[in-house]
Amino acid sequence: MYQRILVPVDDSDTSRQALLEATRFCCDQHGKTRLVHVIDLAQFTWGGAEFVDVGELQSTLRSAGRKVLDGAAALMQENGIEAETALIEIWGGAISSALIEDAKTWPADIIVMGSHGWTGLDHLLLGSVAEGVVRHAPVPVLIIPIKRKK
Structure with missing residues (x-):
């Protein structure tokens, strides 16, 4: 039985579907759940940065990341999971x-x-975070595919 479940989240439909599946998975496990969101602060430090306030952009990224995490945590809480x-x-x-x-x-x-x-x-241009995680993760990875609308 898994006691410590890590759930990466972003602001996509795919992430929401995985979060909902993780909610069902977590309900059965009674362990600890950690929601994580990754932001890349370096993306504004080169190429055109002289025309923008980099600190303000990075602050906006942090705020948006916290909003994603708060929304994901609220969804988990609605399902009885802290x-x-x-x-x-x-x-x-x-x-x-x-x-x-x-x-x-x-x-x-x-x-x-x-x-x-x-x-x-x-895939070639955008890569796959999930693929990178699966290839190198030290623990099992459960991948939830997006449910495409027909």
């Missing part, structure tokens, strides 16, 4: 690496996350 939240800040690099590091540090027993299911050129 979850801790963590906003992870990176300065470049792979989001999947930040999630894997958090899974080790916390330490998680399982990671439950969504996948957009991109293929072909979209």
Whole structure:
């Protein structure tokens, strides 16, 4: 039985579907749940940064990240699950690496996350955080695919 469930969240339909599945999974486990959201603060430090207030943009990223976490925690609470939240800040690099590091540090027993299911050129250009996590995670990973509307 998994006692420590790590759930990466963002502001996408895919993430919401994974969160709902994690809610059902968590209800049966009676363990601890940690919701994490990763922001990349380095994305504004090069290329055009002289035209914007980088500090203000980074503050906006933090606020948006906290809003995502608050919404996810509220959804969990509606389902009777108290979850801790963590906003992870990176300065470049792979989001999947930040999630894997958090899974080790916390330490998680399982990671439950969504996948957009991109293929072909979209996958090549956009990559896959879920794929990166699955390849290098120190614990099992439950991937929830997006339910596409017909």
